[in-house]
Amino acid sequence: MKSNEVEPDPSEGKIGMSSAKFIGLAGRYVYMGQPVIPVANLMLGDTLLVPSVDGKGEMQPNREITREELAVVMMRYAKSCGIAGADAEPSEEGITDWANVSSFAMSSIGWALANGVISGVDNLDGTRSLCPHDSASRAQMAKIILNVEAMRG
Structure with a gap:
């Protein structure tokens, strides 16, 4: 070592x-x-x-971590711990900014949505936004970590 x-x-x-x-x-x-x-x-x-x-x-x-970067880190962490969850394709329906997700984070955001790790931000018109390039707040980070840990069962 x-x-x-x-x-x-x-x-x-x-x-x-x-x-x-x-x-x-x-x-x-x-x-x-x-x-x-x-x-x-x-x-x-x-x-x-x-x-x-x-x-x-x-x-x-x-530097503050973005929401998409946090999704990447949490998916890697979950998989390394054997709590991979579903690899199902999430529904893009009602998500206004899916096209703004960086290519490096696309599969991680998909994994996080499919497994309820993230749900997006509710908009006034009933749609949701991922806000992938926004900084993750302390509250959002705590919720995402708790959601991943809940996958342990």
Whole structure:
């Protein structure tokens, strides 16, 4: 194990976030006149939860997470814990901004909708919006995490 990795600590056979680790970081770097840009990825076991941003090696931990990014992280987390849920195609009926979902998040948003992890935001006209590029609020994040944990049964 490399010095920058965290030893997994499964609790009662469940995979917890305590076993998550950053990979791609060296224990130390030697300045050779050029910038060093490590590619740091957050892993949970063999599952990539959060890749570095735009392939630039930046994690940007203070940047707010978007709703579609949160769906991607939660689907990866659920599948790594064996709580994959249904892979059914969700109904796009009544969702006004389905076309705004980024291609990288399309399957995760679909999974989250099909499994009741997310439901979208109700509009006054009775339709729903996913608001995929909006920042996830603390309340939305808490509800999504609880919905995924409820899938454990």
